[in-house]
Amino acid sequence: YVEPQVSKVQNLSGWDKFCTQGVVILIIVFFFAFLPLLSGTARYRGDERFYTDAAIRMGQTGDYFTPYYHDGTLRLRKPIFIYWAVVASYKIFGINLFSSRIPFLIAGCLVIWFTYKLSLLFFRRKEWAFIAAAVIASNLTLFHVSVRSTTDTLLCLFISMSLYGFARLIFNRDQRMINYIFAYVGAGLAVATKGGWGILPVGFAFFFCLFRKGSTVTLRELLDVKSIVIAVFVASFWYVIAYNQHGDVFVQQFFGDQVGERFSGPKWYIVENMLTYLFAVVGEFMPWSFILILLLVTHRDKDMISHFFREHKEACIFILGWYISLCVVFSFGNIQRTRFLFPAYPLVSALYAALLVPLASHGKGLSSSVLQHIARITLAACFLFGLVLALAGIFIDMRLVVGGVLTMFAVAVLYATLFHRRGIYSLVMVALCIIITFSVTENFISPVIYNSPAPRVVQKVREYTQGPIEIAGINFDDTFRAQIYVLSGGHIKVINLKGSITPDTLRQFRFIILDKSITQKPMFDGYAVEECGYSYEKDFKIRSLWSIKTVDDLRSLIFGLQQRYYLMIKSESPQH
Structure with missing residues (x-):
């Protein structure tokens, strides 16, 4: 020992x-x-x-x-x-x-x-x-x-x-x-x-x-x-x-x-992968990369970086060596994913912070005040994001209103506690603004944009039976199939039918999920039809936004992007 x-x-x-x-x-x-x-x-x-x-x-x-x-x-x-x-x-x-x-x-x-x-x-x-x-x-x-x-x-x-x-x-x-x-x-x-x-x-x-x-x-x-x-x-x-x-x-x-x-x-992809991975850290750590570069440019002591690396030589070699090692290893793979470098991010974060904090706390000249301005601009942008979201939600979806109001409330709390502070408090404020923005985006905006028919399908089937059951899916996305399996507690298993589908094949199933385009075929005679949710088409074109002149145009565009799904139910009396 x-x-x-x-x-x-x-x-x-x-x-x-x-x-x-x-x-x-x-x-x-x-x-x-x-x-x-x-x-x-x-x-x-x-x-x-x-x-x-x-x-x-x-x-x-x-x-x-x-x-x-x-x-x-x-x-x-x-x-x-x-x-x-x-x-x-x-x-x-x-x-x-x-x-x-x-x-x-x-x-x-x-x-x-x-x-x-x-x-x-x-x-x-x-x-x-x-x-x-x-x-x-x-x-x-x-x-x-x-x-x-x-x-x-x-x-x-x-x-x-x-x-x-x-x-x-x-x-x-x-x-x-x-x-x-x-x-x-x-x-x-x-x-x-x-x-x-x-x-x-x-x-x-x-x-x-x-x-x-x-x-x-x-x-x-x-x-x-x-x-x-x-x-x-x-x-x-x-x-x-x-x-x-x-x-x-x-x-x-x-x-x-x-x-x-x-x-x-x-x-040939090895060289491309190597270059992509080596410089990926800059993009993966935005906006911190931008802030760090800006602070270094405005810092009067141009030897700051060399002094830092001399003082912390072994730590920097360990951190950079680990990052470069991952870059080299994954450059030989024919699949390029920057998330392969994710196991290096904790150490890279430590290095970023070790450079940012001295600049924030002891920067001379412009660097300290530049950071404070960046933090305040970030806070203002976060508030503006919440305001625009709340106003847009009035015409689109009330969930956006809730997300916008919560964003503005969170910004008000940050303003009251951190706005007038300098140094590392500015870094904390930027980090919290990023977390707030992403949380609101994912909790309130994404559910409006990325819809799934799975919850509605589970609800509809549960109105007829509570036990384990296999249902058929035609032209049904495998992602939605998996969601149904989980949301039903493993009780509703969707069998995606492929190839030639005959009436005899369909008779095995009490429930069939499909889209509107084939609900009218004769093979579905004897089935009741119930709408069971929608998703949005993936081939949305940005230029479609230029045709919007009124709120009704916006709603019409949104409705037109909806891919609706239907549950075909073999005629039987519901169980109550």
Whole structure:
């Protein structure tokens, strides 16, 4: 055992002691800002169906080791942990959209907390750590992945845990068992969530330690047999079970998804991917990238950046090395997604905050006042957004009015508490404005734009039967099919009919979902027709807005974009 070499956290001001409480408050704000989204269909992502379909089946059959697609075919492309997270939530809260997503919102909140802890570890300043948490909490990617049932948030959380553990071992030489658990079990959970991704923080930590100049930490000090054994078990036991049960089918599906399909085709895309990923951080961290560049340009001390990197050389090498490592790894894949870099965002947020706070607190000349003006413009823009939203809602939808009023109220609170303050308070105000704007957009605007027939279909079918039932779908979007399955608690299973459809095929089903274009065909004789909701056409043209001259024109345009769905009900007496 080596005595930890922990530097004291520096206190820059009396305000510093409130930073930990501030992070907790920030996490609470983030949680409740997006909690209402969990039960809605507006922000449903198609990939969610792969995990909810399989999780519902696991709960119904008791087979918790084998994921299946909705049609009963094996789905061994992704590891098991995410399915278990969803199943566990179903056991606690029942089967619904809320329970499908709540584990991922909690994981998003924990990502914010680990961002705070990582920043504190690297830079030893609570103010910087608090702003790092504010930067990640106002990141659009974190918003998106925290309100849907996909692997991204869990993966980022577990990799952040692993990096935190390794950083404490390397920078603090803190060899307590908890840090080895963070380092290795975090990586093991990442492997159990996304496969080979989880190995990356382990390899990076060893590589960093090996090539770190003047390192007093040996590779042997990074090893702990107990933690490694636990991590290997956590990471591998499902793979062993899946291989024993499914053999070559598992190998073909899983490794095809992880490796084979990712590296097929001509390799010209590698250079394009590399350039895209290296510069993606600028766009992914807007508006913080813009604010940082503006503050640097207006800062009188032009050597500030070089001084900063000299003072925090090892922390910067670790952070930038991790980001560049992910860029290199994913540049070789034939699928380009900037969200692949999401596991680097907590560390990048820490670096952004470490640059922003000194500029905000100690900037000379224009930089400090420029930041205050940016914060005030952001606050004014947020208020204007709420005002326009409320006025538009009078003519379009009352939900917009509610969203606009709440926005203006939130802005009034920020004005009363932060408007006349300078320094890092301006950064906090910008972060909160971003969270408010995105929360209102997703909670009040998206439900008006992205409508789904699924809730109405479930309601209609429930008027006739409460038990499990299979219903037919013709020309029915698979996303809506998956939503119905979850919203009905796994009781209403939509069978999408394909190919030649005959009256004999339809007689098997009491309920059929379709669009208006085929409701009049003779094969539907003997069926009653009930409208069951609508979605909006995806091929909307912006130029259509130029034809709007009156409120009636606007309403006519909106109505014309609606794709209506109908429930065909075989003539039987309803059950009361």
